[in-house]
Amino acid sequence: MEKYLKEFATEQKELIHILHKTQAEYGYISPEVITAISKHLKISESEIYGVLTFYKAFSLEPRGEHIVTVCMGTACHVRGGPQVAEEMERKLNIKVGQTTADNKFTLETVNCLGCCAIGPVVVVDGKYYSQITVKKIDGILKDYKE
Amino acid sequence: MEKITNPEQLNEWKEEILSRRPQYKKTIVVSSGTCGQASGSLPVIDALDEELEKRRLKDTVGVEITGCHGFCELEPNIIIYPEEIFYGKLEPKDIPEIVERTVFGDEVLDSYTYKEPQTGKKSAFQKDIPFYGKQMRLLTGNNFRIDPRSIEDYVRLDGYQALTKVLFDKTSEEVILEIENSGLRGRGGGGFPTGRKWAICRKAKSDEKYVICNADEGDPGAYMDRSLLEGNPHSVIEGMIIGAYAIGATEGYIYVRMEYPLAVKHLMIALEKATQYGFLGKSIMGSEFHFNIHLVEGAGAFVSGEETSLMASIEGKRAFPRQRPPFPAQKGLWGKPTNINNVETWANVPLIINRGADWYSKVGTKKSKGTKIFSLVGKINNTGLVEVPMGITLREIIYDIGGGIKDNKKFKAVQTGGPSGGCIPVEKLDLPIDYDTLAKAGSIMGSGGMIVMDEDTCMVDVARYFLNFTQEESCGKCVPCRIGTKQMVNILTRITEGGGEEGDIKRLKDLSKTIKTGSLCGLGQTAPNPVLTTLRYFRKEYETHIREKSCPALVCKALISYYIEPDKCVGCLLCLKSCPVDAISGERKKVHVIDQDLCIKCGACFDVCPPKVTAVSKYTGKKRKSILKKDSLKRAKR
Numbered sequence: 001m002e003k004y005l006k007e008f009a010t011e012q013k014e015l016i017h018i019l020h021k022t023q024a025e026y027g028y029i030s031p032e033v034i035t036a037i038s039k040h041l042k043i044s045e046s047e048i049y050g051v052l053t054f055y056k057a058f059s060l061e062p063r064g065e066h067i068v069t070v071c072m073g074t075a076c077h078v079r080g081g082p083q084v085a086e087e088m089e090r091k092l093n094i095k096v097g098q099t100t101a102d103n104k105f106t107l108e109t110v111n112c113l114g115c116c117a118i119g120p121v122v123v124v125d126g127k128y129y130s131q132i133t134v135k136k137i138d139g140i141l142k143d144y145k146e
Numbered sequence: 147m148e149k150i151t152n153p154e155q156l157n158e159w160k161e162e163i164l165s166r167r168p169q170y171k172k173t174i175v176v177s178s179g180t181c182g183q184a185s186g187s188l189p190v191i192d193a194l195d196e197e198l199e200k201r202r203l204k205d206t207v208g209v210e211i212t213g214c215h216g217f218c219e220l221e222p223n224i225i226i227y228p229e230e231i232f233y234g235k236l237e238p239k240d241i242p243e244i245v246e247r248t249v250f251g252d253e254v255l256d257s258y259t260y261k262e263p264q265t266g267k268k269s270a271f272q273k274d275i276p277f278y279g280k281q282m283r284l285l286t287g288n289n290f291r292i293d294p295r296s297i298e299d300y301v302r303l304d305g306y307q308a309l310t311k312v313l314f315d316k317t318s319e320e321v322i323l324e325i326e327n328s329g330l331r332g333r334g335g336g337g338f339p340t341g342r343k344w345a346i347c348r349k350a351k352s353d354e355k356y357v358i359c360n361a362d363e364g365d366p367g368a369y370m371d372r373s374l375l376e377g378n379p380h381s382v383i384e385g386m387i388i389g390a391y392a393i394g395a396t397e398g399y400i401y402v403r404m405e406y407p408l409a410v411k412h413l414m415i416a417l418e419k420a421t422q423y424g425f426l427g428k429s430i431m432g433s434e435f436h437f438n439i440h441l442v443e444g445a446g447a448f449v450s451g452e453e454t455s456l457m458a459s460i461e462g463k464r465a466f467p468r469q470r471p472p473f474p475a476q477k478g479l480w481g482k483p484t485n486i487n488n489v490e491t492w493a494n495v496p497l498i499i500n501r502g503a504d505w506y507s508k509v510g511t512k513k514s515k516g517t518k519i520f521s522l523v524g525k526i527n528n529t530g531l532v533e534v535p536m537g538i539t540l541r542e543i544i545y546d547i548g549g550g551i552k553d554n555k556k557f558k559a560v561q562t563g564g565p566s567g568g569c570i571p572v573e574k575l576d577l578p579i580d581y582d583t584l585a586k587a588g589s590i591m592g593s594g595g596m597i598v599m600d601e602d603t604c605m606v607d608v609a610r611y612f613l614n615f616t617q618e619e620s621c622g623k624c625v626p627c628r629i630g631t632k633q634m635v636n637i638l639t640r641i642t643e644g645g646g647e648e649g650d651i652k653r654l655k656d657l658s659k660t661i662k663t664g665s666l667c668g669l670g671q672t673a674p675n676p677v678l679t680t681l682r683y684f685r686k687e688y689e690t691h692i693r694e695k696s697c698p699a700l701v702c703k704a705l706i707s708y709y710i711e712p713d714k715c716v717g718c719l720l721c722l723k724s725c726p727v728d729a730i731s732g733e734r735k736k737v738h739v740i741d742q743d744l745c746i747k748c749g750a751c752f753d754v755c756p757p758k759v760t761a762v763s764k765y766t767g768k769k770r771k772s773i774l775k776k777d778s779l780k781r782a783k784r
Contacts, residue, residue: 013460017442020404057444057445074597075524078597086748087748112369116218117221128184129184134724134748
């Protein structure tokens with residue numbers, strides 16, 4: 001861990017950058033990592049905790065193998081985004097923000113992805129699916145279930 | 147080419163790029179921003195490559211990959227030059243035919259050309275498409291011509307010429323004066339005169355100063371900045387360097403939201419190239435001016451778009467806003483004077499320097515100059531990004547450019563300014579749009595989101611959506627915003643769920659007043675706007691929800707029921723199969739019935755019922771009650 005942190009400067013402005021890299025690398029921010037960052041940047045663990053829970057990008061718990069994101073922007077909202085999110089919850093049997101018991105899927109929402117013309121939009125692991133209706137959800141999830 | 151160390155070298159480089167440019171007989175330009183890629187532009191590009199290779203046309207036909215062309219509805223789309231033939235909604239399987247008949251055979255293929263939704267009229271050429279006709283694409287025009295990953299493409303189209311002019315011919319004061327004279331106002335929402343902002347920061351005394359580009363475009367339904375960053379990142383960078391020179395800043399930051407991965411990627415490439423060729427770094431273009439730009443990725447907090455929060459976030463802290471004054475121009479990033487402008491504002495700067503304040507100030511209205519990019523989305527036929535001169539009317543945008551409302555429905559309202567803005571009703575369609583007229587109508591220009599709503603949109607639901615949004619995004623620092631918005635959401639939710647009470651409207655108004663006056667930053671100060679404007683223009687809809695427990699737009703789930711009309715149902719099993727909770731019973735060729743107790747009102751049956759049949763209806767109010775009664779009676783009999 002110390003080795004991994006070495007490539008970052010020791011100023012507080014690096015904090016969010018470090019958290020981004022850690023989140024991408026490990027899928028979540030563990031207590032051990034918080035301690036290591038605290039030593040590296042010389043700021044308290046509580047401050048780091050405060051910052052990382054403030055932003056949606058970071059998670060304190062491991063996330064699923066596949067991240068399913070449903071867009072909740074205004075354009076998606078008026079075209080049926082909430083129904084898509086609800087159906088996703090039913091199909092995965094979890095609520096938004098949760099991970100399935102087999103660790104396959106984490107369900108999230110996002111405020112707007114800025115591709116409003118093709119809404120409602122669902123993104124799985126960075127792949128965009130456009131004009132999603134309740135009917136299309138099974139087909140999307142099927143690709144990732146195996 | 148190595149680092150540019152004087153203006154002549156830039157011109158030589160430009161000439162060299164132009165002379166090296168292959169002279170193709172035809173060039174196919176593919177729109178490939180986020181929308182394009184999400185709709186499948188990458189396989190189309192592969193198919194083009196393959197087909198041209200197969201036919202040995204690679205030497206005579208070029209393929210150029212650019213950012214967003216703005217017409218998101220028709221992604222992925224291509225333009226074939228020199229004729230400027232526009233084909234939309236393409237798939238890889240269409241490519242062989244297009245190459246064979248249009249590229250090789252010069253024939254226009256009707257099946258891929260744009261068809262006007264209302265008249266059915268077809269337009270083969272880009273210039274004839276009404277969507278582009280009334281636009282004035284000063285900032286987004288180059289999106290058709292630039293591969294955003296190539297600095298050569300930007301230089302070829304006079305890129306970094308404005309910077310040359312500024313560094314070698316103008317003093318800082320002259321640059322500021324030029325921007326002031328142009329009449330440019332901040333495009334992020336506030337509309338503060340840009341030149342004046344720069345002048346204040348210029349005057350502040352400090353050993354270090356910063357400029358920031360606010361690319362935390364968080365308003366849902368707005369993506370103008372994304373398209374500029376993805377499609378023409380160097381124009382924003384050049385604007386920032388000019389601003390830094392005018393103000394006397396040595397470091398710059400671009401704070402871009404993480405939800406825009408392609409914009410981040412293109413910015414990183416652009417910053418690297420700009421540094422490599424000497425437009426950033428020490429002694430820019432051989433002058434005595436030094437300036438660097440750092441890229442900071444956001445982390446998913448809407449409040450980061452507020453300027454003081456954004457600076458806290460760059461510093462590695464929670465994105466909490468702080469009291470102003472002192473304004474960032476006096477005490478900003480790390481306590482140093484800082485000038486912060488939005489992406490679109492920065493992109494206007496090279497344009498003004500290149501073509502002059504006199505020319506620029508002729509575009510637009512008396513107090514709002516230049517063009518504005520809007521993202522025209524929602525229930526509109528031609529969804530996309532439109533760049534129009536200030537002063538154009540809403541009607542022109544929605545009907546002439548936007549092609550009217552989807553499925554020939556009735557227009558109800560247009561929402562501008564995101565969660566800080568408001569809904570503008572049909573009576574105001576002829577309003578010429580600028581900062582001041584929109585404010586008068588109770589909304590704001592905002593960053594440029596324009597969400598069109600039709601008769602099927604419930605205004606109470608929309609107000610609840612926005613309040614819920616700001617409530618979730620409230621950072622929690624100020625009590626009126628943190629608790630007040632929560633109370634407003636509770637009341638609005640209750641109204642949409644049939645629990646509205648007399649006095650709710652007054653309660654909403656009172657809370658709005660407290661939140662607006664008692665909050666520190668723009669988020670809280672504007673959060674009640676969606677409720678206030680819908681109350682101003684659509685009060686009756688609130689009253690119907692509260693008094694009659696009815697949702698006239700048939701949206702609020704708790705107030706509607708789905709019902710299969712026995713005389714219309716043909717027994718096709720479609721709805722039965724689509725129901726996620728098996729609430730529909732029936733057999734082939736027999737009338738289907740919805741079990742009202744099981745129904746979760748997801749609307750799947752309504753969506754799948756064939757347009758020729760339309761047997762699934764939605765009911766609210768008295769009609770709904772009688773249906774529910776009939777339904778329970780039937781069940782009791784059974």
